[in-house]
Amino acid sequence: MPDLPLAAAGSLGGLPERCDLLVVGGGINGAGIARDAAGRGLSVVLVEQHDLAAHTSSASTKLIHGGLRYLEHYEFGLVRKALIEREVLLRSAPHIMWPLRFVMPHDPSMRPAWMIRMGVWLYDHLARREVLPGSEAIRLAGHPAGEPLKPEFSRAFVYSDGWVDDARLVVLAARDAADRGAAVLTRTRVTGAEQAEGGWRVHLRDTGRADATDGDGRSTGAPGARTVRARALVNAAGPWAMQFLQGGMQRAGRRSLRLVKGSHIVVPKLFDHPMAYLFQNADKRIVFAIPYERDFTLIGTTDVEHREDPGRARADAGEIAYLCELAGRYFRKPIAPSDVVWSYAGVRPLLDDESGDPSAVTRDYLLEFETAPAPLLTVWGGKITTFRKLAEEAVDTLAPALGHHAPAWTRGAKLPGGDLSATIPETGLxxxxxxxxxxxxxxxxxxxxxxxxxxxxxxxxxxxxxxxxxxxxxxxxxxxxxxxxxxxxxxxxxxxxxxxxxxxxxxxxxxxxxxxxxxxxxxxxxxxxxxx
Known part of the structure; x- marks a missing residue:
């Protein structure tokens, strides 16, 4: 059987010598920017040093949400922006995203009922809803949501958000970019970039398999290298954004990132109904317990300062024990580290706002745009829910500098596989x-x-x-x-x-x-x- 064509694998040999925009980072923000830019007619190259969504963007809690707990930190602008995006995203890919109801058991020792009631009411009304139902208070006795919980929890508040297969979201955004003409290079590292001819000369190196062969089947012995001229450069390297500026470009960033590790565990299914839970803890953290892959429950996340290589983040024994203990405080069935069938961790690159508590650091993003010596846009922070809006704002910023004025287009667009109209009459739900x-x-x-x-x-x-x-x-x-x-x-x-x-x-x-x-x-x- 002949070898498969690696049409999507991004061979350096087929790379264009020049492009309008080169995007560094194949996480959700980089893939989203490449998609938006390619859809506006810009020539785009997307470069990822490992696999798409290999790190932070496949290690989330997998929620499309406004961030109910961010209201406590008065981040009303961020929450509203994310709430607006929820339904935009849910409509764009109903195969990998869907509505989800969340049950928050009330614990009077944590937050008073009036505060939670006010919070969920505000969450309902900060942005218009057409797909997601509003919040309600329920009695847990006799309710399916109450069955797996300890009897001391008698009431709960229920609200809506969305679920997403995060890694597939990244791949579909990159697939859409490629379908619109972008070159997507995985396992390719940017080894350096310098200003040239009003743009950038970007040096790339293939970091793929060591046993790669040339066209005649001979071992190449070393990864390949190429140089691309780009009119503008996007630094969407996530946890590596500062490292890319300082190492790959010998530039000092004017912002700083705070790297916070979030860990999750997966255990055998703890309940049979389709709702998820939000649990409060005495340390003011919240943890989700979510139905996962039919036979499992996903529990997370933690917020731990991370000072090591972001690519080597792992859920440690202390985090696993913490998640088991917190979940066990609410569920009737005790949960032990020995019940964990899988764990994962990702490093969130949060914009440092000098908050003392890692869980209080803002999840909003900042786009830093420089035109000298050549157009460079750096993405600081961000979250999955706002990736489309971030990408739109990024290309709105970049395009005029490239003499390009095509309008934004992604708000009503479907992601690959999300258009079901050829098979069914769509209802919009x-x-x-x-x-x-x-x-x-x-x-x-x-x-x-x-x-x-x-x-x-x-x-x-x-x-x-x-x-x-x-x-x-x-x-x-x-x-x-x-x-x-x-x-x-x-x-x-x-x-x-x-x-x-x-x-x-x-x-x-x-x-x-x-x-x-x-x-x-x-x-x-x-x-x-x-x-x-």
Whole structure:
């Protein structure tokens, strides 16, 4: 069988020599800016040193939310901006985002009921809602939300936010950018950049596999290198933003980042209903417990100062014990570190506002734009919910400096797979539309087992037809390389979603890693090595 074309893998050999905009960082902000700029007709190169969403952007609590707790810190502008974006995002990709109800058990020793009632009322009314229902107070006795909780919690407040598959959101934004003409380079590092001809001369180095070969199949022996001329440069390197300025460009940043590690744990399912929980703690932190991947519960997050390499962030024993203890304070069933089936951690690059408490540091963003010696925009801070708005503002800032005046376009645009209108009449209600799409897909593809169909529909939406191709039976999907993972899906992930290694597939493009053995993952790795 011939090797698969790495159309999405970003070979340096196919890179243009010049572009309007070079974006450094393949997290949610970099992918969002590349998408917006490419959609306005700018020539764009997006460069990521590892895999897309390899770090912070795949290690979130996976919420599309305004940030109810930020109201306590008087960040009304940030909360309103994020609340407006919630429904914009939910409509753009109903396969990877959906509404979620949150239950906050009331603990009189934490915050008084009147304060919580006022907070959720304000949360309801800071921005217009068309998709999400408003808040309410409930009695927990006899309510499904009360069943897994300890009996001392008798009442709760319920409000709405959204859920997102964060890593897939990044990949879909990058896929949309590529579909609109952007060159997306993964496993490519910017080794330096200097001013040249009113723009930037940017030096790139391929950091891919050491066993890479040339066109004749001979080992290259070393990663490749290229230079690109860019009229403008975007530093969206997230936790590495300051390091990029100081190391790659020998420039001093005028802002500073505060790196805060957030850790999460995944345990076997603790409750059967579809709602999530928000728990308060005596240290004023809050922790979420969220239904996850059908058979699990996701619990997080922590806020811990991080001074080491952001790429090596891990949930430590103290954080895992903290999350277990806090969840166990509310749930009837005790939770121990031995129950944890997976943990992950990410470093959030927060704009340093000199707050003493890491959990109180602002989650808002700042765009720092310089025109001399050449156009350079640095992204400081940010959160997943506001990525589209951040990207729009970034390109609004950059485009005039490039003599480009195309209008913003992403507010009403669908992400790849999010347009379901060819299959169903859309109602504008994301959860209802997806269920209709799933039912229609089951009628059109009766030979696909229901669990596999549901998984593929959730991951790929209306692009499920690109995954299965001309298949008319399960056998047509090719070898089942690992349980539930067939060659057809692997080929799609390599061809269109930049997958190169097993972790790309089983943790970021899918969450099959929760169910696969080490031997299963090794087979996926072997398949990728053989076919890429």
């Amino acid at each position: 994301p959860d209802r539309d997806f269920q209709s799409f799933l039912q229609a897909s089951a009628r059109a593809l009766p030979w696909l087992p229901q669990p596999l169909l549901a998984r593929l529909a959730r991951l790929y939406g209306s692009r499920i037809d690109r995954v299965i191709g001309d298949a008319r039976s399960l056998a047509d999907l090719g070898e089942e390389v690992a349980p539930g993972l067939h060659e057809a899906e692997l080929r799609y992930l390599v061809r269109e979603e930049w997958a190169r290694e097993a972790a790309d597939v089983v943790w970021r493009r899918t969450k099959l890693g929760l169910r696969l053995s080490a031997a299963d993952v090794a087979r996926v790795e072997d398949w990728l090595r053989a076919h890429c």
